[in-house]
Amino acid sequence: MMRRITGWFNQHPRATLRALLAGPLGWISIVYLGSLFILLMHAFWSKDSFTGKVEPFNWTLDAFAQILSNPVYFTIAARTIGIAALVTITAAAIALPVAYYMARIASPRKRALLLVAVTMPLWASYLVKIYAWRTILQTNGLLGWAISPFGLEGPGLTEIANSWLVLTYLWLPYMILPVYAGLERIPNSLLEASADLGGRGWITFRRVIFPQLIPALAAGSIFTFSLSIGDYIVPDLVSDAKFIGNVIYDNSALGSFPVAAAFSFVPILVMIGYLLVARRLGAFESL
Amino acid sequence: MERTASTALAIRLDGLTKKFGSGTDAAAVAGIDLEIRDGEFFSLLGPSGSGKTTTLRMIAGFERPTAGRIYLHGDDVTDLPPFDRDVNTVFQDYALFPHMSVAENVGYGLEVRKVGASERATRVKEALRMVRLEGYDARRPAQLSGGQRQRVALARALVNRPRVLLLDEPLGALDLKLREEMQIELKAIQGEVGITFIYVTHDQQEALTMSDRLAVFNRGRIEQIGTPAEVYEHPKTSFVAGFVGSSNLVAGEAARALFGTPGRFAIRPEKIRLGEPTDKVGADEGSVLGRIKTVVYLGADTRYIISLDIGGELTVTQQNLKESSMEAHSAEGRAVRLTWRRVHVLTLAEDPQVAPA
Numbered sequence: 001m002m003r004r005i006t007g008w009f010n011q012h013p014r015a016t017l018r019a020l021l022a023g024p025l026g027w028i029s030i031v032y033l034g035s036l037f038i039l040l041m042h043a044f045w046s047k048d049s050f051t052g053k054v055e056p057f058n059w060t061l062d063a064f065a066q067i068l069s070n071p072v073y074f075t076i077a078a079r080t081i082g083i084a085a086l087v088t089i090t091a092a093a094i095a096l097p098v099a100y101y102m103a104r105i106a107s108p109r110k111r112a113l114l115l116v117a118v119t120m121p122l123w124a125s126y127l128v129k130i131y132a133w134r135t136i137l138q139t140n141g142l143l144g145w146a147i148s149p150f151g152l153e154g155p156g157l158t159e160i161a162n163s164w165l166v167l168t169y170l171w172l173p174y175m176i177l178p179v180y181a182g183l184e185r186i187p188n189s190l191l192e193a194s195a196d197l198g199g200r201g202w203i204t205f206r207r208v209i210f211p212q213l214i215p216a217l218a219a220g221s222i223f224t225f226s227l228s229i230g231d232y233i234v235p236d237l238v239s240d241a242k243f244i245g246n247v248i249y250d251n252s253a254l255g256s257f258p259v260a261a262a263f264s265f266v267p268i269l270v271m272i273g274y275l276l277v278a279r280r281l282g283a284f285e286s287l
Numbered sequence: 288m289e290r291t292a293s294t295a296l297a298i299r300l301d302g303l304t305k306k307f308g309s310g311t312d313a314a315a316v317a318g319i320d321l322e323i324r325d326g327e328f329f330s331l332l333g334p335s336g337s338g339k340t341t342t343l344r345m346i347a348g349f350e351r352p353t354a355g356r357i358y359l360h361g362d363d364v365t366d367l368p369p370f371d372r373d374v375n376t377v378f379q380d381y382a383l384f385p386h387m388s389v390a391e392n393v394g395y396g397l398e399v400r401k402v403g404a405s406e407r408a409t410r411v412k413e414a415l416r417m418v419r420l421e422g423y424d425a426r427r428p429a430q431l432s433g434g435q436r437q438r439v440a441l442a443r444a445l446v447n448r449p450r451v452l453l454l455d456e457p458l459g460a461l462d463l464k465l466r467e468e469m470q471i472e473l474k475a476i477q478g479e480v481g482i483t484f485i486y487v488t489h490d491q492q493e494a495l496t497m498s499d500r501l502a503v504f505n506r507g508r509i510e511q512i513g514t515p516a517e518v519y520e521h522p523k524t525s526f527v528a529g530f531v532g533s534s535n536l537v538a539g540e541a542a543r544a545l546f547g548t549p550g551r552f553a554i555r556p557e558k559i560r561l562g563e564p565t566d567k568v569g570a571d572e573g574s575v576l577g578r579i580k581t582v583v584y585l586g587a588d589t590r591y592i593i594s595l596d597i598g599g600e601l602t603v604t605q606q607n608l609k610e611s612s613m614e615a616h617s618a619e620g621r622a623v624r625l626t627w628r629r630v631h632v633l634t635l636a637e638d639p640q641v642a643p644a
Contacts, residue, residue, distance in 0.1 A: 187380065187382065189378050189379075189380055189382035190382050192347075192349050192369070192376070192378070192382065193376070193382035193383075193384075193443075194395070194399075195348075195349075195368065195369040195370050196347060196348075196349075196369050196370070196374075196375055196376045196444075197370075197375065197395050197396035197444075197447065198370045198396050198399040198400045198447070199370060199399045200370055203399055207384075207395070207399075208384055211386045212385070212386055
């Protein structure tokens with residue numbers, strides 16, 4: 001019996017493929033996309049103003065009207081996107097020299113050590129790292145202690161800049177690794193050719209290296225940007241400036257699911273736009 | 288183009304040495320002296336690992352010599368970085384910038400050296416015309432064939448009008464037909480621009496075809512420098528005799544039996560005549576009897592390996608004037624007389640000993 005089944009699958013490769021993919025594809029389409037779909041449906045459903053219960057299939061655009069009529073939502077969306085963009089730019093600015101050193105200058109031994117050093121923080125828990133930053137940033141924290149001789153004190157846990165700092169720290173490895181891989185892919189002879197044709201270090205970087213790193217930078221930025229835009233724990237724990245995620249969380253906690261769902265369209269649309277641009281820059285060939 | 292300075296030196300290498308790794312490793316280039324004249328097509332010929340590419344890379348400035356000096360038109364450039372040397376390189380893998388168009392690639396050197404846009408456009412157009420790639424300006428390197436990429440690499444180097452052009456096995460990646468076409472074209476272009484070409488190759492045929500002079504490299508040293516005819520007709524060492532063309536190398540007792548005196552000798556397979564055992568031998572000729580052991584049919588020629596009656600083997604090639612392959616193969620086992628003119632027996636020097644590092 002077993003032999004006959006395996007024999008049949010051997011004769012029908014497409015059926016084999018379907019049987020193998022049925023599980024994972026089913027999981028993605030039903031459990032993953034399905035739940036996302038239901039979540040987004042909530043945005044178009046009304047809420048009983050008396051009981052506060054969501055009324056499925058009672059279509060309305062109230063939730064969107066509520067968001068559009070309140071400028072706070074706009075401020076929060078702009079703040080989130082702005083910080084995410086800033087985190088991405090900062091991570092790229094740090095990743096370029098670090099990855100360049102790793103890929104082009106460091107000895108094989110140092111390169112291995114640096115790769116471990118870059119990936120090591122990924123082994124630690126996300127929450128542990130954020131709490132570590134809290135102890136650094138709080139008014140009487142490590143940073144405050146270090147700068148107290150100069151009459152300064154720690155930034156405390158309210159500054160919006162804290163979110164920028166901590167998010168950059170968290171997502172930096174995701175930028176360094178693709179940029180490092182991108183640099184490794186540039187043949188040495190291209191750099192020699194540029195020098196041979198009269199290009200000094202800076203010109204070679206600007207004209208030969210950087211343009212070829214754009215796909216790698218776009219790939220890294222997908223991580224830094226999307227992870228930043230979706231984060232709500234960092235802004236909650238190290239600052240008092242809310243992100244989109246905090247508003248969604250707060251609204252669902254209060255039971256206003258339609259508003260939460262409607263607001264979650266913002267990061268989704270931003271990310272779709274971002275991915276389209278990244279694809280044009282060749283990011284997906286660099287992942 | 289007039290070459291008034293034909294006796295002037297383009298390049299002078301003085302005791303040039305390069306060692307990679309720790310001090311006990313053998314030197315990649317072991318103290319070479321070389322003078323290349325202005326306007327020459329000069330080849331550095333040798334097997335892989337013989338130091339020819341490392342020498343070229345030191346002239347270009349990509350490698351720093353461990354010892355020795357490099358002079359470019361009389362100026363010491365040993366300590367200058369590549370971008371301050373008036374030489375350009377054509378790379379083995381072409382090294383075209385993949386994100387730039389053909390015109391941008393060719394114009395890169397001019398742009399970096401701040402040549403104005405209109406002059407740049409004219410010179411790029413002119414360089415592309417010279418390598419017969421007019422109309423390809425807007426293409427990307429990925430859209431070109433290997434031979435076309437090669438031409439772009441050449442145009443990109445020539446457009447800067449360097450005093451010396453360095454070519455690192457530029458035709459190595461092309462197939463045979465295209466390589467032969469490009470050999471002729473490169474030589475023609477060199478005649479047109481009058482720039483000194485230094486050409487690295489491991490292909491002795493290529494070096495013989497193209498060069499005005501060549502240097503044969505072996506184990507980090509130069510074994511012989513000369514014109515193609517000099518090096519081919521009068522190889523000085525057994526390495527050169529064996530590497531440039533093929534040779535029967537004869538030494539010791541065999542040499543005494545064949546040529547009457549002991550020593551190191553070489554004779555080219557095409558200089559030996561294959562005949563009947565009863566053939567007459569002239570006064571200025573040498574001769575030996577043997578039997579055909581193996582026949583290798585090569586199309587234009589046939590190669591015979593003869594076991595000599597006095598012991599040992601000699602290889603003989605004969606042009607296929609009338610033989611067909613079947614006739615040639617039917618000769619196996621036949622008794623023959625080998626005859627050669629004494630002037631074609633080359634006396635070789637002992638191979639130079641590699642000095643301990």
